[in-house]
Amino acid sequence: MSLLDFSRDAFIVTFFVYCAAFILYAVAVMGTKFSNRDPGVHGRKWGRISFTVSSLGLAAHLTFFITRWIGGGHIPVSNMYEFMSFLSMMIMVAFTVVYLIFRKTILGLFATPISIIIMAYAAVFPQQVQPLIPSLQSYWLNIHVTLAATGESFFAVGFAAAFMHLLRTVNFNSNVKSDRRQQRWVEFTLICVVVVIGFIAAVFGFRAAGYESVFTQEKTTIDKQGQAITDTSKVSYSLPPIVAPYNSEVESFKPFLGLKEPLFHAPSWMSGINAGRKLNTVIWSVIVGIILYGLIRLVMRKSIGKTISPLLQGLDPDDLDEISYRAIAIGFPIFTLGALIFAMIWAQIAWGRFWGWDPKEVWALISWLYYSAYLHLRLSRGWQGRNSSWLAVIGFLVIMFTLVGVNLVIAGLHSYAGTM
Template identity: 40%
Template sequence: MAFILLLIAIVPLGLAVKSKGKMFGKLGIFLTYAAFVLQLVYFVVRWVAVDHAPVSNMYEFMTFFGIMLTGSYLIIHFLYKQLVVGLFTIPVSLIILGYGSVFAKEVSPLVPSLQSHWLTIHVMTVAFSSAILSVSFATGLIFLLRTLDVSKKSISTYSLEFVLYCLVVVIGFIGISTFFSLTAYDLQVQFENAQGQSEKAVYSMKPLIVNKGAVTENGDAVGLFEMTNKIDAKKLNSIVWAFMIGTVLYTAIRLVTRKSVSVILKPWTSRVQPQLMDEISYRAVVIGFPLFALGGLLFAMIWAQIAWSRYWGWDPKEVWALITFLFYAAFLHFRLSKGWEGEKTAWLAIIGFGIIVFNQVFVNLVIAGLHSYA
């Protein structure tokens, strides 16, 4: 229900941005608030039902991430009254929620390493800080659409179009995942893992990529390409499907409209004040960065000590959390010391969001590590 309300809210927000109609704007914000309240109710009810904070798997984390992004926008709206930020932030929230929905929603017992209150504090802080930092992505995107001449060919316009293409890819992933889910596709394969032990994997999408030596239960060969057993081929298979379908969807948009996605979106930013978008982007990083430092590093290390008896182990997730921290530290350094603003920091905000997504998606799903369960 909350997802539908957010989807509907985009329409009056878009009309308000184009026409400055106050009634449309009020309706869009009302629907967003209503959706946010329903999301919080769902989160609390699930927490009570499972008897622990529902942030222990990909479905739960991405759902909470999406909820916090909606909440972050509402905070920004309260401070700045910029409906256009919602017009770009809410679709990102919907993409995150839709992406999370493709993962298993079933409740399962927590493994020992997850049975800690510090896990709850760590993950919820990371999700909230990532959501705030994601607002800087939305405002950076708005800034670039407003200030760049997207009708001309340049490195900047090509880069902006690539960012939008990546968003379409995620939408494609949600679509193809939903399709296979509706068809109840299920194929079990077995192979030898990196330790030489027999392992089974259940594919919910037709396997294009499998681990080396993978066969079906009947001993039949499967897949078009084989990967080293150090990589989770099943999850990589999902990413390949996402890019395939996303590319088809993006191409269809280009063929039907005969325009790039950036050209399609640019008119919605015609009334935007670029300096204000730059300020909101900066403020979002100022708030999100220290919160991420707490959740992604300090609280994470406390939890790691409890779970694995060490504060730091150079696990891929830990490394990318550190990279995220250092990147946003550099963002603030360049902003405050070098005077970077406008287009430069807009690109930094977009790159930062890309790092967050890479950390939460690719590192979690493909690279083997202690966080592979997430």
């Protein structure tokens, strides 16, 4: 067995160990609600067990990372599969650090599924080891990307603690207008998580079924001599095409549930043959996510937030607020070094300029400015508690758009990160 094969096996083992750890964290937290045993003793015992299992998962994750690095010949952070896998690992590292400081078992119930979802998201992308393009063949890749991801991982833990704070403090039984508004926004955040899970479920479901439809697209450009040049490209869909690429023809189409042709073409302003496929993926993610959410509501017979909230009633909301703040305070200087300072140094070396208004650069700056404002406001009067938690939740959504939306939707110098 080659190192890369062993690495792939370690990735799978890691995923299932994390899932087991999540279940154990749930037992540690919810067992205190449903058992007749001493909640303190029960929680500490299962808390130790669940943390041990999540630590074993982290050890397997480190094994995946190291063996892929050695087998691939370069640090595995150069495409979406590798980077999101690394981010998932660093989230568990950040969780471990924060857990050892605060000893809050319930944090694992929220941090672990974030890592699991990001791992599953990573597995959507091509997993082959790809040779580094010239601009990535630098030791600055190791420094810039790893530090940026480490900072973002602490932001993720801060998000988990902040969202727990909201679930703990929002009154889900109130009909007061302000409380109803808070309930809706908490539920909307949970719906966004379910949509991400829907995206993963849709991709893996249709991929397992072997679904594929193919389109061809002709694009005409005028060269410097005024001559028309026509290029023909093909794009393969792994999800039933609701949206076809702009100005394309069907080469092969596999019907699905009465869908015998695309309902419409992508608009002309969405440039690139992959634009229609990406829009199609977004639509399917929303459709499957809404179906999943409907099924969850049907089973629970109430909102997800209202279901989870009682599990957190024994927690001190001030502790959760402090954990969120401390995690973000740890991650901010690391993110500053990795995503801005070292990134600008590398940009000067690779492209001959510190700053070029590339979309990824702009959104990294937006993320940095946002968390700068968060830390400033967090120390101001009136911005602790619920206000601070909402800032932490929104901040992580900004980070995820920077990682996912910019890489996959907006064209730029960072578009080498991989495609679906």
